[in-house]
Amino acid sequence: MKTLDTLDWVSIGIYFLVLVGIVIWVVRKKQANTEDYFLAGRNVGWFVVGASIFASNIGSEHVVGLAGAGAGNKLPMLIYEIQAWVVLLLGWVFLPFYARSGVFTMPEFLEKRFDARSRWILSVFSIIAYVLTKISVTIYAGGVVVSALLGIDFWTGAIATVLLTGLYTVLGGMRAVVYTETLQAIILVIGAGALTFIGLQHVGGWESMKQTVTPEYLNMWRSASDPEFPWPALFITSTIVGVWYWCTDQYIVQRTLTAKNIKEGRRGTIFGAMLKLLPVFLFLIPGVIAVTLKMRGELEYDSPDQAFPVLMSNLLPSGLRGLVAAGLLAALMSSLASVFNSVSTLFTVDIYKKLKPNTPEKKLVKTGQIATVIVVIIGIIWIPIMANISGVLYEYLQKVQSYIAPPITAVFLLGIFHKRINAQGAYVTLVVGFVAAAFRIVLELIKDSLDTSSFLFKLGDMNFLTFGAWFFLFCIILTIVVSLVTKEPEDEKVENLTFGTISEEEKIKNKSSYGFIDIAISIVVVALVIAVMIFFNGK
Template sequence: MQTLDTFDWIAISIYFLVLLGIALWVIRKKENNTEDYFLAGRNVGWFVVGASIFASNIGSEHVVGLAGAGAGDRLPMLIYEIQAWIVLILGWVFLPFYARAGVFTMPEFLEKRFDARARWILSVFSIVAYVLTKISVTIYAGGVVVSALLGIDFWTGAIATVVLTGIYTVLGGMRAVVYTETLQAIILVIGAAALTFIGLDHVGGWESMKETVTPEYLNMWRSASDPDFPWPSLLIASTITGIWYWCTDQYIVQRALTAKNIKEGRRGTIFGALLKLFPVFLFLIPGVIALTLKMRGELHWDSPDEAFPVLMSNLLPSGLRGLVAAGLLAALMSSLASVFNSCSTLFTVDIYKKLRPNAPEKKLVRTGQIATVIVVIIGIIWIPIMANISGVLYEYLQSVQSYIAPPITAVFLLGIFHKRINSQGAFVTMVVGFIVGALRIVLELVKDSLDPGSFWFLLGNMNFLSFASWFFLFCIILIVVVSYATPAPSDEKLKNLTYATISDEERKKNKSSYNWKDIAISVIIIAIVAYVMIWFNGK
């Protein structure tokens, strides 16, 4: 590892001064009410919405974890990164329903579609999910990055970054998050693109790299009997997780809800989907480059998760290395800032405001700030347990999301597409889903002490992709059976909340919110996704 020099530190300092300037400008402009704090006053344009969606998604856990997947024989995991077409589903299918309902949060939407019980469960479910999949993972990845770049202790680096991010998120709210994320997205793309081009040049081009790692290594489609990544389960599970993450998760949807109107929000999701095509080439390929150099004896790292920072520090020239280091720190801060704000929104709007309906606006904002601090502390405590679930960070992230996503995806999809689904069906599915998901995590942690012939061992040891696929089917059957066994909801309650109950006026309004350009760009994005999926077939 090469340490950062004077030019690198100048680049990092300039970057953070600009970031601080944006945050201060936002803090001076903001109003002290919940709509401004949590949704940036619902007044954001498509470019900022799209950049914010991308930057929220691409955190240092992707930079570290996705490069680690590329360096550690986990190439099939790349399917989670090329599911850009699912971001389009948010804009074209889900967003109009959320906007018509006028909601701040996803649990609030479930209350309108079903009842208050669904809201409570999703609020708690989401906060637990953030601790397991976002906060602890991002802090861990940040610790890896910061300790590798600055040569300091892992925990010192991780906690220092958390504190710095927490300060500007707590003070600036959602507006500070979306505007600083726009800058972070630009820096991250420029830095990672430079590393990819320089790295490919260093290994002698794509064909030379392919020769070293062998073409089979670059095949994301393994046989249906593969113990780690059977392709049918991989395709199904990644789609289920994708719909949960991109279309129903507060963390991402909150960005689209900050838009001025449906038109801007939809265009923001289209732009976000376009940006989402980059990570495969920006983060996964550097991991494969790092592996190529290791196999040739030109680079050394102990864990695949170290591949990106080690490659960066050895290949990039002075100054540019500092800029990419700033981009990596930005990615960490961006992810943390987003999840901090989403947690505070969920807790304040969906839990605290329900218990204290007459609380003043200032009190609600203060409560959101306190909730953020508590959730971060719990996330830090969870980090040591993460290591027992999976060796590669990115695989841990996707496996835990596979246990959380199926019940929520089932409830949202059927809730919008099938008007006969009722509150009882949603309630039972989410409660049972929460229990089954938690049980799977516990069984995975203790499976070595279980009898190999028992049902519990089978449940804890089943491939996580196959588990997610069967679990989703179980949730679909459960919600349908319970809904049909109990009374149907009234059409009046469902007005504009399902496809079958949209008024003619709303249909016309929705039709006027897009044009042929929006459709054409969406089709091009889907075609590129299909091409990339075919391209990575090991030939």
Template sequence: MSGFATLDWIVIVSYFLAIGGLAIWVITRKQQDTEDYFLAGRNIGWFVVGASIFASNIGSEHVVGLAGAGAGGKIPMLIYELHAWLVITLGWVFLPFYLRSGVFTMPEFLERRFNANTRWFLSIFSLLAYVLTKVSVTVYAGGIVIASLLHIDFWTGALLTVVLTGLYTILGGMRAVVYTEALQTVVLVIGAGALTFVGLNAVGGWSGMREALEPGYLNMWRPASDPNFPWPSLVITSTIVGTWYWCTDQYIVQRVLAARNIKEGRRGTIFGGFLKLTPVFLFLVPGVVALALKNRGELQWDSPDQAFATLLMNKMPAGLRGLVVAGLLAALMSSLASVFNSCSTLFTVDIYKKLRPNTPEAKLVNIGRIATCIVVVLGILWIPIMQNISGVLYEYLQSVQAYIAPPITAVFLLGIFYKRINATGAMATLVSGLAVAVIRLALELAGDSIGTDNIFYTFGNVNFLTFAAWFFLFSVLVCIVASLLTPAPPVEKVKGLTFGSLTEEQKMANRNSYNAWDIVFSLVVIAIVAYVMISFTG
């Protein structure tokens, strides 16, 4: 395996200097109130919003895991990367309600729509979910990337990246996060794009890659009877998880909450949708290329999760290799920075401020910084446990999200589209959903130790995609039935927060917030998604 040349180190150091300079510039600006620290003063334009959405989503778990899915025969997993249409759904459907309510967080929106109990529940639940699926996975993947590239100990690499990213996130807040993410997006797309180009050239283009693979390898649509990726369950569950992640999760939505108005926020989601189309070509294709080269005897690696790094170190020329590494570091740092900032926002605004409403703004900012440090430690402690859940990193992420998403998606969708849903229905759905998710996760971890011929084994081992689809139906039924059996929410409580309760003035304001070009570009995103789905049929 090739090492780094002097030119590679120059590129990597230049990247860190650029990020450091940008972070220092942001840190010297005002950070004394919560709106500025947590939402960048609500004054972000569409380009930064879209780039931040993309950079927040694309972490090292995508670089390692999505490439691993491509190299490990899990092509159907790319459907999660075709959710660009859900990114624009955030802007067209959900964003007007969020910005109109003036909230800082998604739990705060639930309090406006339902009651304080739902806010408390989602705040604590979200913090736990970030430790389970975001902090730990990102740190683990980052450790793998850095250890394999820089030839250092895994834990040293993981801790080093956490400390470096934590410094500018804690000191600079949301403004430091979104502006550094805009720069990191550019570095990531150029770097990973160069690897895709070089890799395809090395394997003889798209046709050469397909020839080196077994027939049907690139088909993402498996039969309904497939034990791993039955296509009906894959489509339904990926949509459920995608709606939760892109439209209701603080981690992503916080970026559009920082937009200066609905128009900028929506255009940011459209731009983010275009960027979201790129991971298939930036990460999954290099994984497939690495497999094709391995089949031809030109590359060697032991685990699919090593495919991306192996292709990089063996096929990229000096200079470009350093650029790709800078892109990998950008992906890691942007994801970590985003989750750190989201965790501090949730804890400070939804928990600490609720308990101590008269706390000065400057103290709240410091509380957020302390909360970030605690979440990082918890995420690191979870890493050894998560390795037992799934063999492939990206699949682990999707399986755990499949247990978290259904009840939250049901509450938000029904809460916005059906004004009869009340706080009792929402709370019943969230509580029962948590119970089901915990039981499922515990039984999956238990494995064969509980026996193989009982209902508990079946419940814990049924395909996670099929499980999540039925879990969502269960959550919808609980929400509707519990709401219909109890009094309807007051008219004033839901006014302006559901489609059925919008005033004419609010409808007109929404119509005035977009033009024909916004519609055209949104339709282009949807058309490209459809084209990619059709292309990966064999």
């Protein structure tokens, strides 16, 4: 590892000065109410929405973890990074329903469509899920990045970054988050793009790299009997997780709800989908470059998760290395800032305001700030436990999401596409689904102490992708059966909130919110996703 020099520190310093300038500008603006603090006053344009979607998704867990997947012979994980077509579903299918309902949060939407019980359970579970899949993962990845870059202790680096990010998120709210994320997305793309370009030149081009690692290494489609990544289960479960993450999760959807109108929100998702194609080239390929150089004896690192920072510090010239370091810090801070704001929104709007409906707006904003601080502390405590579930960070993330996503995806999809689905079906599925997800995580942690011939061992040892696919089918059947044996939902619970019940006025309004360009770019994005799937077939 090469240490950062003066020019690198100048690059990092300039980045932080611009960041501080944005935060000061935002803090000086009026943020007296919850709409301003949590949704930036619902007045954001498509470019900022799209950049914010991309930056909040691409955190340091992607930079570290996706490069780690590339370096650790786990290329099938790439499928989670080419889900641009699922991002389009958010804009074209889900967003019109969310915008029509006028909600702040996804649990609030469930209350409008079903009842208060579904809202409560999704609110509480979402906050737990953020600790398991976002806060702890991002803090851990940040610790790896910062300690590798600055040569300091892991915990010092992790906690320092958390405090800095928490400070500007608490002070500036959603407006600070979306505008700083736009800056961070630009820096990240420039920095990581430069590393990919220089790295490919260093290894002698794509073909030379392919010869070293062998074509089979670059195959994302393994046989249906593969013990790690059977392709049918990989495709099904990654899609289930994708719909949950991109179309129903507060963390991402909140960005589109900040838009001025449906048109700007949808265009933001189309732009976000285009940007979503970049991580393959910005982060996964550097991981493969790192393993190529390691095979040739030109690079050394201890674990796949260190591949990106080590490659960056060894290949990039002075100054540019600092810019990429700033980009890595930006990635860490943007994903942390996003999740901090989402947690405070969920807790304040869906839990605290429900319990104390007459609370003044200013006190609600303060409550959200306190909630953020508490959840960060819990996330830090979870890190040592997280390390026991999976060796490669990115795989840990996808495993836990494969257990969390099926019940939520089933309830949202059926709720929007089928007007016969009622509150009882949604509630039972969410409760049973979350208990089953927690049970699977516990079984995975204790499976070594179980009898290998027992049912519990087999359930805990089942491939996580196969488990996710069957679990989703179970949730779909459970929602439908419980809904059909209980009474039909009232008209007010389905009107304009499900397909087949949209009024003519709303249909006309929706049609006027897109044009030929929106459709054409969406088709191009889908074509590019298919092209990437064909390209990485190991031939």
